[in-house]
Amino acid sequence: MKMLAPLLMILAMLAAVPVFSEEPAQNLPAAAEAVQDVPDAVVFPARLGDVNFSHVDHTRWVPDCTTCHHMETYDKCSSCHGVMADARKKTDAFHMQCKGCHQEHNLSTNCTDCHIR
Numbered sequence: 001m002k003m004l005a006p007l008l009m010i011l012a013m014l015a016a017v018p019v020f021s022e023e024p025a026q027n028l029p030a031a032a033e034a035v036q037d038v039p040d041a042v043v044f045p046a047r048l049g050d051v052n053f054s055h056v057d058h059t060r061w062v063p064d065c066t067t068c069h070h071m072e073t074y075d076k077c078s079s080c081h082g083v084m085a086d087a088r089k090k091t092d093a094f095h096m097q098c099k100g101c102h103q104e105h106n107l108s109t110n111c112t113d114c115h116i117r
Contacts, residue, residue, distance in 0.1 A: 044094075049115035068097060 044051040062068060074080060080087040088096070099109045 046115055048111055049117040051114045052116060067101075 038055050040054065040056045042053045042055060044053060058068075065071065077090050077093070081090040081093050087093075098114070101107075102109050
């Protein structure tokens with residue numbers, strides 16, 4: 001569950017504000033298919049406040065699943081992140097992914113916009 005929290009945090013940040021447009025992307029066959037197997041919303045517990053992430057909303061603004069997810073056969077983020085020396089800690093990886101995208105699209109990176117106490 002702790003591995004899932006950073007990923008959900010990133011997704012919550014992306015869901016907070018439309019990144020590309022208000023309209024869903026039209027080229028999402030893989031992402032749309034994958035969304036059927038994931039929850040609509042996820043809560044990532046975090047020390048600074050839980051991150052409520054809308055996975056479905058983010059699929060509107062992200063071109064495909066590989067923008068945020070490794071598509072190899074990893075069971076979960078914690079299979080590598082925080083375990084393998086060459087993989088960032090989960091929290092660092094999620095912050096880098098979410099905040100990087102938000103910065104790229106001139107969206108807020110204020111902690112309290114995603115971390116809700």
